[in-house]
Amino acid sequence: MATNSTNNNKRFSIIKQPIFSILNDHIVDYPSPSNINYLWSFGSVAGICLVVQIATGIFLAMHYTPHVDMAFLSVEHIMRDVEGGWLLRYLHANGASMFFIVVYLHMFRGLYYGSFTSPREFLWIIGVVILLLMIITAFIGYVLPWGQMSFWGATVITSLASAIPVVGDHIVTWLWGGFSIDNATLNRFFSLHYLLPFVIAGLAVVHLAALHQYGSGNPLGTSSAVDKINLYPAFYVKDLVIWVAFALFFAFFVYFMPNVLGHTDNYIPANPMNTPPHIVPEWYFLWVYAILRSIPNKLAGVGAIALVFISLLALPFLSTSPIRSSNFKPLQRFFYWLIVADCFLLSWIGQKPVEDPYIIIGQLASVFFFVYFLIIVPSFGKLEDYLIKYSVKK
Incomplete structure (x- = not known):
């Protein structure tokens, strides 16, 4: 018994050291949902x-x-x-x-x-x-x-x-x-x-x-x-x-x-x-490349690429929905899978020649990408508020 107690004391003394204490707090005893x-x-x-x-x-x-x-x-x-x-x-x-x-x-x-x-x-x-x-x-x-x-x-x-x-x-x-x-x-x-x-x-x-x-x-x-x-x-x-x-x-x-x-x-x-x-670039750039080349004007294309990352950066502030998980929002879940499919479509378009019908498909897919982040996502919160108020009235 005395030996076990001594070993436990040594273990806890090691954990209390600054470096090991940080590691223990963040990768061992870190509380997770x-x-x-x-x-x-x-x-x-x-x-x-x-x-x-x-x-x-x-x-x-x-x-x-x-x-x-x-x-x-x-x-x-x-x-x-x-x-x-x-x-x-x-x-x-x-x-x-x-x-x-x-x-x-x-x-x-x-x-x-x-x-x-x-x-x-x-x-x-x-x-x-x-x-x-x-x-x-x-x-x-x-x-x-x-x-x-x-x-x-x-x-x-x-x-x-x-x-x-x-x-x-x-x-x-x-x-x-x-x-x-x-x-x-x-x-x-x-x-x-x-x-x-x-x-x-x-x-x-x-x-x-x-x-x-x-x-x-x-x-x-x-x-x-x-x-x-x-x-x-x-x-x-x-x-x-x-x-x-x-x-x-x-x-x-x-x-x-x-x-x-x-x-x-x-x-x-x-x-x-x-x-x-x-x-063509590597496959992981293709969705961005498709958006770039869907716009015939070079400056506008560069601006569209900048807008892609601005949209992603602004996403936490554009979202107004009080409900986070798409598990409880069928409409948001539907549009989520549409944006996933849209990214796959853009990646496919990015490796195709710049000719019809790939040009028009790429342009439509690019428009939907921005519509999703700049219009659809901000609208979810307002739509949910309306539905909640409507259900309360009923």
Whole structure:
């Protein structure tokens, strides 16, 4: 008995140390709503994806050469000559896709259950900023192999800044590091691609701190101040199930279909004299790209992309519904699945040629995207208030 008492005293003395106390409070004894389901595990999976991307990126950077004459060859050197290089490359390339899949699922879960509403507005805003930085980081990473699609994708996207009045041409010159996409551009992109993941990691810590400050949401959309249990061991088991399933899904692509999520033209060295017939970004950009090209005016297209993220950032303030979860709102649930389908439709349109009927379909899908966030979401609260008052009168 005395021995057990001594061991328990040692355990509690360790927990009381500052670092271990923080870890214990936030990942062991952290109180969580008892009714959260497996969909709440995608936040931790996103953290795992970020660690994988940073770790593999550091090792890849040891062998990569950011020079227009050597970049493509250095990537091939990593694949063919570096011990385990092929695995690092495929983990990093497919890891970007996995990261976006998990983050999109995480955000759509928040959208369905109203996790962006008070008091979690700041939590949602930080999440949108992280998504924006992920898109920028993934785009400049897509340029680094210096294949055909890398070069021409960078040419198309960076030239969009020229549409900005007065300062547009100066921004393009700064991005390029000169008057064309060349070695200075590649060096700039490599430096930013190495830096931004650490910025994302810092914001992820802020995101996690805000989550623990305001608490997790739950499927009922009710207050999470009551009926809580410790994160460990109940929710670690749920998280572990998702982690294992995700690892198997990730491994399937890495080992059996490593190139299916990329573009074949990127295995051709960049050639400024040969424009590909159809320039497309990676799949996780396609919904944004479809909105951009649905508008014939370049400046208006850039403005539409800015409006996409403004709409997402403003979502907590646009929503006026007192009921958070879509489980209790059939109409909102119907429009929620419409916006999910709309995003899939935009992604499909983004990879199609710029011709009819894809142009008109893309324009209609783009209009609905903004209608949903700027008109339909703000209208839910007013409609629900009216229905409540009408039912009370009856």
